[in-house]
Amino acid sequence: MLKIKNVSKYYGKTTALGEVSLRIPKGSCYGLVGPNGAGKSTLIKILSSIIHDYTGEAIVDNKALTHEQKGKIGYVPQDICLEEGLSAIGNLYLFGKLYGLNGKKLKLRALEVLKQIDLENRAKDKVSTFSGGMKRRLNIGCSLMHNPDILIMDEPTVGIDPQSRNYIFQMISEIKNDGGTIIYASHYIDEVEVLCDEVAFIDKGEVVENGSVDELLKRYATPSIFMKGNPLTLNDIKQYGDVSAKKGGYMLTTNEPLQVMENIIAHCRNHVIDLERLELVQPRLEDIFFSLTGSELRD
Numbered sequence: 605m606l607k608i609k610n611v612s613k614y615y616g617k618t619t620a621l622g623e624v625s626l627r628i629p630k631g632s633c634y635g636l637v638g639p640n641g642a643g644k645s646t647l648i649k650i651l652s653s654i655i656h657d658y659t660g661e662a663i664v665d666n667k668a669l670t671h672e673q674k675g676k677i678g679y680v681p682q683d684i685c686l687e688e689g690l691s692a693i694g695n696l697y698l699f700g701k702l703y704g705l706n707g708k709k710l711k712l713r714a715l716e717v718l719k720q721i722d723l724e725n726r727a728k729d730k731v732s733t734f735s736g737g738m739k740r741r742l743n744i745g746c747s748l749m750h751n752p753d754i755l756i757m758d759e760p761t762v763g764i765d766p767q768s769r770n771y772i773f774q775m776i777s778e779i780k781n782d783g784g785t786i787i788y789a790s791h792y793i794d795e796v797e798v799l800c801d802e803v804a805f806i807d808k809g810e811v812v813e814n815g816s817v818d819e820l821l822k823r824y825a826t827p828s829i830f831m832k833g834n835p836l837t838l839n840d841i842k843q844y845g846d847v848s849a850k851k852g853g854y855m856l857t858t859n860e861p862l863q864v865m866e867n868i869i870a871h872c873r874n875h876v877i878d879l880e881r882l883e884l885v886q887p888r889l890e891d892i893f894f895s896l897t898g899s900e901l902r903d
């Protein structure tokens with residue numbers, strides 16, 4: 605269990621984090637979601653012991669986050685941090701040594717990690733010849749060398765191909781199945797929705813909401829219906845719920861979507877309106893984030 609209590613961090617007059625408190629359960633994948641500048645990286649750097657000058661407490665397994673606890677945490681930085689002139693295995697050795705591994709243990713662990721990141725067949729090739737996705741995977745591999753209990757990933761899928769993205773997702777579910785905890789910061793909320801059990805929405809240095817993904821979707825998201833018809837006007841449908849114009853049609857939110865869909869079909873039949881589309885729209889975390897903060901996740 606990782607606990608963050610009233611953590612604040614200022615850069616001059618900028619509040620990067622203001623009194624943030626979170627509980628991250630063991631064995632979960634926990635998403636940190638927020639737009640650029642929200643404070644995700646700052647929080648991650650505090651948890652990874654890169655930033656020390658903050659106020660509040662970070663607690664791992666009931667002990668304050670100290671140098672000794674640091675070994676339990678693996679950090680995958682947003683910017684790829686590898687030695688381009690070394691091979692994949694060379695980089696794994698380098699990071700393993702930094703974490704105190706050596707000899708047979710180091711070699712065995714590097715082979716295990718190479719398998720995990722699916723780069724066994726490129727083990728001896730220089731990193732400078734790798735694609736962006738392969739570098740991302742190796743970057744993750746380096747952070748796994750000391751077998752951390754908690755893996756913190758900062759935007760790990762930025763600028764990669766879909767195949768590498770899938771490898772990363774697969775790795776995450778394997779780490780979770782082995783009992784590991786993952787903290788996953790991203791502004792790609794669709795990834796967080798798929799991967800994470802719990803999520804914290806961060807905006808302007810504050811946690812605006814947090815909880816299980818399923819529970820938040822149930823609690824906040826009102827079902828919507830998208831419809832398009834010829835000639836379907838606002839007057840035809842405004843009696844059934846809150847309506848906004850969208851993509852050449854209308855989006856209507858209601859707590860009784862199925863009943864409303866039936867009513868709209870009947871209305872269109874009676875008024876000789878050709879109903880081209882009528883769809884139930886599943887609630888998304890992105891909409892909840894927007895309704896809570898008024899901020900878009902992407903620039």
Ligand code: ADP
Pocket residue numbers: 615618619620638639640641642643644645646647
């Ligand atoms: P995110 O990771 O969500 O994009 P950051 O944690 O990087 O957000 O940034 C949070 C805030 O702190 C932003 O306003 C950013 O400009 C500011 N900030 C981050 N790092 C520094 C720094 N080294 N010096 C000054 N301001 C910083």
